[in-house]
Amino acid sequence: MNSIHELDNGYYLYGSPVSYYTVKVRSYLRYKGLPFNQVQVSEKVANDIIKPATGGWRVVPVLKTPQGDYIQDSSIILDELESVHKDRSITPPDLKQQVVSSLFELLGDDWLVYPAMHYRWNYKRYNLSYILNAFGRNRKTHWPKAMRWLGGIKPALKFGSVPRFMLGISKSNAPALEAWTQQLLDQLDCHFSQHDYLLGGRPCYGDFSLYGPLHAHLALDPYPRDHLIQPKKHLLAWLERMNETPENIGEWLPGDAVPETLVPILHWQFRDQLHYIHQVMDKTTDWIKTHPEANTLPRFIGKVDYRINGADGKRLCTPYSQWMYERVLEPIESADAYQPGELTRWLNSQNLPFKPIQPNYPTVFQRSRLWRRDRL
Template identity: 45%
Template sequence: MPKSYTLYGTSFSLYTGKARAYLRYKNVPYKEVFSSLKVYKRIIVPNTGVRFIPVVKTPDGQYIQDTAEIIDAIETQHPQRPVYPTTPKQRIVSQLFEFYGDEWLLLPAMHYRWNKDNDDYIYGHFGSVVLPGWPAFIRRFLGKKVGSKFKGFVPLLGITEKTIPALEQWYESELLPLLDTHFAKHDYLLGSAASVGDFGLMGPLYAHLYLDPYPSQFIKAKAPNVEAWINRMNVTPIEVGDWLADDAIPDTLLPILQLVFRDHWPVVQDTLSAFSVWSKQNADIAIPRMIGQHPFCINGAEGSRSLTTFSVWKYQRILDTFNGLNEEKKEQVNAFLNACGTDKPFNNPPFQRVKRESNKLVIDKK
């Protein structure tokens, strides 16, 4: 019998939803362990040095934290049903969608979870981390204490009274209908096989925006094809098809990519510029998760949000893919993305490279 992976996470965790969908799609043997406080203390923290989920334990006893590294590690060991396209446009687009799901869809995910009527549901789940199996009212009471820490992050993401109406209009009236139109025609983002971009979207769209009671109404009532895609992503397909031929990108993704470059990309570029300045002044200290505030715009509404350094590492992964292309393929990618509303998307200011070391972000001095 093949050795099994172990997924440490929770049903209501955004990034656990991403990792679980990937493991199911790859059809690799795994078991899931609920990350209670006891599991954090006895397994997760001692083996990773951090308090983040999901964590995957490999059959040979290695513990991997962060979904991007989990996917990379398993792809190496299980090349069947690959999730990274090999053609240039599809590879870049799939990574852009993973980045978009991981970083930008975090905004509606956090807003609808913590600013809407989900308290009994979500506080009960957080309480189960502390005291699994205890009565619901006790779990809700303790869960409120734990969950309030996560709720405190919401304004740091730029989610305030000034930006909430524009955020809701973007998600409910732009992004969700566009995704529904796309999934009416295609099983996955790039055709009949999933890519890493599908798993990036799956995290926020499933754990927060589909399972949480308040936002679930929008998907269930207005986006039946998104709901069908979520259900498809949560099972192991018997057979897997192909990405579109000839490095084609579905026309239905173009307006979504325009949204990416309208709102998310300016934040990415600001982050790179700010990190470039910060790293020159702080080359020998640990990289904090946030390095100050900056003005930003979402769907026409102006606000202020924290500059998150993890975005540098996520962007760097896409940039490395782009820089690995020959000049002809770079021109193909640039021409396509320029048509989506951005001029030379990877023509960013120089910035200090980073790397993950013991599951923490540090300056890469090589």
């Protein structure tokens, strides 16, 4: 990473190269050709910059703008930058592609946390040395090189429990998760043999959200890198494209077309992830009804059941997942009157059972908190 003093008039990206939301934003900045400085989040940076900017949270990524403002949350960062830097837009012009882009954003940001965390922390025999060194380099930059791995022990103890205690990954459902992950990667490899990006010749929001977990976890951690990613040459080529500033960019697929190679992935998503999302919405509604005075929602509100590839699990319920789903609904709500009908006809033609169910209590993510929209 670069020194914090190298860049005077650009963006500062605070994060870690093994954080998938950090590399999602880094990929976007490179695609746009925006000058930025990536800053390691040492203990001092966390205490002096990150926590004051986020109201006390130690989270990454955080982006500092040339104007001195701080933005937290990878999706909000991309939204804010898109509103300022209009060239090389990552938003398709028409509704079907907009919705598919948002669905893949939801898939990458919210659902690929399962394989990302499983393959990192449940294959410690292969990954632990690499992870300790990677975490230590980020947090203990001033330590001697040979000792930095020791600085990775504390965060490894924290994150190592995520697959089991937060996501409910167990010996009973891990085989189904691994089979689904392999199917997903095979389907993406097939897709990228025909298209440079998800929706044609330029990346959309969904590309960047997929890139985060696929690069920072599956392509860097030794076990998934060797067993899942390296054999897939077309997926590897896409990963390389997503890490570059392309000299020229292509066009969206004409006629608001959605490639058939993406349809199987959407089927899996609607079957499993949206079922979980609807449970989150119900539990969020129940929590708000029992806490009517609350303006903001907690990060977790109990647990909900989920199913992945036919196997059951129970994970912490994150109202943030509802907000991510609401981003899928936004282009539908703002579309011209005739477009939702075209979207519905296409969904029906592909046997995709998507119904844009509205939450009872819409949410907004601001100032590192999830708010009830009616309280802002």
